[in-house]
Amino acid sequence: xxxxxxxxxxxxxxxxxxxxxxxxxxxxxxxxxxxxxxxxxxxxxxxxxxxxxxxxxxxxxxxxxxxxxxxxxxxxxxxxxxxxxxxxxxxxxxxxxxxxxxxxxxxxxxxxxxxxxxxxx
Amino acid sequence: xxxxxxxxxxxxxxxxxxxxxxxxxxxxxxxxxxxxxxxxxxxxxxxxxxxxxxxxxxxxxxxxxxxxxxxxxxxxxxxxxxxxxxxxxxxxxxxxxxxxxxxxxxxxxxxxxxxxxxxxx
DNA sequence: TTCAGACATAGAAAAGTTTCGATGTCTAGC
DNA sequence: GCTAGACATCGAAACTTTTCTATGTCTGAA
Numbered sequence: 001x002x003x004x005x006x007x008x009x010x011x012x013x014x015x016x017x018x019x020x021x022x023x024x025x026x027x028x029x030x031x032x033x034x035x036x037x038x039x040x041x042x043x044x045x046x047x048x049x050x051x052x053x054x055x056x057x058x059x060x061x062x063x064x065x066x067x068x069x070x071x072x073x074x075x076x077x078x079x080x081x082x083x084x085x086x087x088x089x090x091x092x093x094x095x096x097x098x099x100x101x102x103x104x105x106x107x108x109x110x111x112x113x114x115x116x117x118x119x120x121x
Numbered sequence: 122x123x124x125x126x127x128x129x130x131x132x133x134x135x136x137x138x139x140x141x142x143x144x145x146x147x148x149x150x151x152x153x154x155x156x157x158x159x160x161x162x163x164x165x166x167x168x169x170x171x172x173x174x175x176x177x178x179x180x181x182x183x184x185x186x187x188x189x190x191x192x193x194x195x196x197x198x199x200x201x202x203x204x205x206x207x208x209x210x211x212x213x214x215x216x217x218x219x220x221x222x223x224x225x226x227x228x229x230x231x232x233x234x235x236x237x238x239x240x241x242x
Numbered sequence: 243t244t245c246a247g248a249c250a251t252a253g254a255a256a257a258g259t260t261t262c263g264a265t266g267t268c269t270a271g272c
Numbered sequence: 273g274c275t276a277g278a279c280a281t282c283g284a285a286a287c288t289t290t291t292c293t294a295t296g297t298c299t300g301a302a
Binding site: 023024025026027028030033034036037040041043044045046047048049050052053054056057071105110111113114115117118 | 144145146147148149151154155157158161162164165166167168169170171173174175177178192226231232234235236238239
């Protein structure tokens with residue numbers, strides 16, 4: 001029998017993330033556009049946006065799959081699939097502790113994106 | 122015979138745009154997520170990102186379809202299709218002057234998006 | 243070692259997206 | 273009015289995404 005997920009210490013994650021090609025000042029290259037589109041695509045889904053919002057607002061800034069499945073009304077494999085996309089894009093980290101996988105936001109990811117979008121000419 | 126597109130005065134566009142549900146402070150609703158995903162989806166394509174970048178960096182802050190087609194290596198209907206998506210999302214305005222359709226960035230659209238993404242808890 | 247449960251992966255169906263060629267519409271010049 | 277040209281729309285082909293059910297893997301308790 002497995003009991004309810006206990007809250008444990010979460011390791012600090014090193015910040016990284018390439019960033020900051022100004023979008024509006026000069027035409028970006030095809031490969032810059034592909035990179036940025038990849039990040040935006042990961043976010044451009046209502047379920048994934050709600051996952052980002054729910055995880056960020058969750059106590060401790062992290063949540064496991066079992067805490068995310070029910071409120072979204074989708075099956076566990078579907079939620080796992082969306083979480084994987086968010087991790088691949090560098091938006092979430094995944095930390096497996098015991099039987100549970102804890103997902104947490106990489107704060108710099110969204111900030112870098114916001115910076116690219118709002119940096120003017 | 123139609124000569125090359127002459128630069129004409131562009132009317133100032135009134136700023137608007139609904140905005141600013143904090144994404145990270147508390148879980149957003151399904152309908153907020155759908156709205157935000159719609160905006161992100163419009164941007165989450167390499168061709169459309171390059172269109173945004175090219176138009177913003179273009180002289181006068183606007184460009185017509187004929188100026189955008191060749192550098193992207195796609196056909197005119199395909200570029201028109203992408204431009205339509207950007208207009209529908211409120212990212213571009215379309216101003217038909219004579220035979221040409223001039224597209225321009227709505228600056229507040231990207232700024233609103235950046236604000237939603239970077240507003241912390 | 244065995245079992246229950248949390249999560250991931252695989253494969254398939256349905257739906258959505260991107261792109262094209264063909265064609266329609268509208269403007270400006272003749 | 274007629275024509276050329278800029279742009280939009282249509283319909284179809286190819287591809288990608290979303291979601292499911294079924295199944296696999298791994299951890300911790302007994």
